[in-house]
Amino acid sequence: MGNCLAYGNGCCMCILRCPAFGPRVSITQKAGKSDIMGRRKDGAFGAFSGSGKLEKNSLSQEIRQRLDEYGVAIIPVPKEEIVREKLELKVCQQYALNEYAENIILLDTGYAKIMTPFFPLEKLRKVPGFENARYVDPYAGGKGNSIRYLSVAERDNSMKAAGIENIFCGGEKSGLFVGHTEAISTGSLAGHNAVRYLKGMKLLELPIGLAIGDLISFANKNLESEDGLMTRYTFAGAEYFKRMKEKGLYSTDPGEIRERVKRYGLEDIYGEKLI
Ligand SMILES: Cc1cc2nc3c(=O)[nH]c(=O)nc-3n(C[C@H](O)[C@H](O)[C@H](O)COP(=O)(O)OP(=O)(O)OC[C@H]3O[C@@H](n4cnc5c(N)ncnc54)[C@H](O)[C@@H]3O)c2cc1C
Incomplete structure (x- = not known):
């Protein structure tokens, strides 16, 4: 309140x-x-x-x-x-x-x-x-x-909170992200990496050749600047949508997106049973 x-x-x-x-x-x-x-x-x-x-x-x-x-x-x-x-x-x-x-x-x-x-x-x-x-x-x-947006955690691109061993975050806690899709995509990575952490595995970072990976790293980098703190990041419009199109990351073709994910060896990565 x-x-x-x-x-x-x-x-x-x-x-x-x-x-x-x-x-x-x-x-x-x-x-x-x-x-x-x-x-x-x-x-x-x-x-x-x-x-x-x-x-x-x-x-x-x-x-x-x-x-x-x-x-x-x-x-x-x-x-x-x-x-x-x-x-x-x-x-x-x-x-x-x-x-x-x-x-x-x-x-x-x-x-x-x-x-x-x-x-x-x-x-x-x-x-x-x-x-x-x-x-x-x-x-x-x-x-x-x-x-x-009054308490966004500092984090790395694996979604692990910076300087804290065992906290992972997604959604609005993890950046100036707006929207359900953004919460789902960042939260899925955070959850996946929390399990990797428990297993002592290397944490996953998504490549910037994928829209989610690019959003995560772009939003993080921008937090360093005054302007970046005034921007909100969403696939749905405004600045990031423009960037997504410029970088050729925007597509509504599931087949094309699947191929892209496959190229990085990440197809169905979250489907893998880790524990
Ligand atoms: C009015 C409104 C309309 C919106 N309309 C849209 C829309 O049309 N489309 C769209 O994509 N997005 C929309 N959004 C944005 C979208 O709802 C959010 O970006 C998204 O829900 C963020 O998800 P999140 O999991 O990060 O946070 P939240 O959905 O806010 O979930 C965080 C949860 O953590 C809980 N919590 C907080 N602190 C603690 C704590 N210390 N311990 C335990 N639990 C805690 C909170 O109670 C909450 O349940 C809207 C948002 C609002 C407010």
Whole structure:
């Protein structure tokens, strides 16, 4: 909760439930290391989560219908309520586009996912169709959102925490990564290497000729610079997506990707039973 008081707009009652379970605790800090803090473009620490959820039933029938039919609804924000600065606050740089400031973009995820860090409720309710809008996550999504990237562990490219013998990390703990795919790909390597460590085996590093290996090493290297601390790394867009394309690593062809992995002798590497 302290993080959101110090670096955000106060507790917004998000999914982390700090008031119920206590604040976030960094295991790497407990082990005596100091974590890295991500920054925003204005130099402030951390970043706001970039979306919230509205109760679908609290929206007009027309908006609900659009969500049911197309999975998405785009509703222009009244000119006087457009706040472009909010784009700078958010984690997901792939969505930090003007269109996301000029429109309310809703995605049907069961709830109506609203693609902006927060939207003052009294203003939101002035927009036609949102007169009764209600936030379900975070509950106080009208005033802010959760603050992330305040305790990233220093690590090497095998995902082992730097200077600690037996901690491996993945996902947002292991860099300024955003997204499930990034959490899965870094976390899989971390888990695999934790088992290798237990077995006394050499730890695996993925080559930079593979997108995951490149993401892991690129994000790590960039943490050394001020600019790098302001960047978020995701396969889904923004800076890393551009790099992936430039380096010829971007492909949606599973066969081509499998061939590439095979060339490095890493095909089905995680399928191997180590213990
Ligand atoms: C509102 C929102 C919308 C998002 N939308 C998308 C999306 O559409 N697509 C997408 O790809 N990504 C999305 N993301 C990002 C994505 O959810 C995260 O990048 C991803 O979940 C990170 O995974 P992780 O395992 O690193 O961290 P988390 O999913 O945060 O998991 C970390 C876990 O560790 C626990 N934990 C923390 N400290 C301790 C401790 N000391 N001891 C024990 N447990 C601890 C936490 O409680 C938590 O359960 C979204 C994120 C948010 C907040």
